[in-house]
Amino acid sequence: xxxxxxxxxxxxxxxxxxxxxSTLELSRELYNSALLHRIQAWQKARYHVTYTExxxxxxxxxxxxxxxxxxxxxxxxxxxxxxxxxxxxxxRRLKMGEKPGFPRFKxxxxxxxxxxxxxxxxxxxxxxxxxxxIGIIRVKRHRNFPEGAxxxxxxLKKEIDRWYAIVSFEIPDRKDKV
Numbered sequence: 001x002x003x004x005x006x007x008x009x010x011x012x013x014x015x016x017x018x019x020x021x022s023t024l025e026l027s028r029e030l031y032n033s034a035l036l037h038r039i040q041a042w043q044k045a046r047y048h049v050t051y052t053e054x055x056x057x058x059x060x061x062x063x064x065x066x067x068x069x070x071x072x073x074x075x076x077x078x079x080x081x082x083x084x085x086x087x088x089x090x091x092r093r094l095k096m097g098e099k100p101g102f103p104r105f106k107x108x109x110x111x112x113x114x115x116x117x118x119x120x121x122x123x124x125x126x127x128x129x130x131x132x133x134i135g136i137i138r139v140k141r142h143r144n145f146p147e148g149a150x151x152x153x154x155x156l157k158k159e160i161d162r163w164y165a166i167v168s169f170e171i172p173d174r175k176d177k178v
Contacts, residue, residue: 028111
């Protein structure tokens with residue numbers, strides 16, 4: 001399988017912008033609080049908090065902070081996967097004897113994207129994309145996907161004041177077709 005990504009410009013209205021910004025901010029907040037939890041557990045007890053432990057606690061987070069209900073569950077899970085990947089790199093560096101350094105907290109200008117890793121979105125046409133918990137947004141889909149492409153993930157990224165949809169997809173390798 002060959003992996004590719006296409007980047008399309010989004011044209012959200014004010015309501016969509018508010019939801020996109022809110023989702024981005026809540027994702028950043030979750031990342032930072034989960035990072036703090038992991039750092040404290042490691043410093044106090046040398047305990048390695050796992051992705052599964054933190055993902056299971058998302059239900060409690062949503063009960064305490066109802067605004068997290070407005071974010072698609074897979075987006076929140078992907079935030080924790082991103083953090084877990086960073087922490088695995090930390091432990092790998094620690095094991096190799098390198099200067100490890102904990103993953104860093106993300107400020108507003110350093111957390112610019114969130115991802116729908118499996119579902120929660122679909123193209124309705126070349127000009128519209130439906131994104132769960134956000135709505136139907138105008139998009140400039142300037143090229144079509146190759147024949148046989150399997151859409152995998154949707155990453156929504158903010159660059160300055162513009163929003164983009166980055167769609168990752170796979171197409172069968174020529175050897176796979178035979």
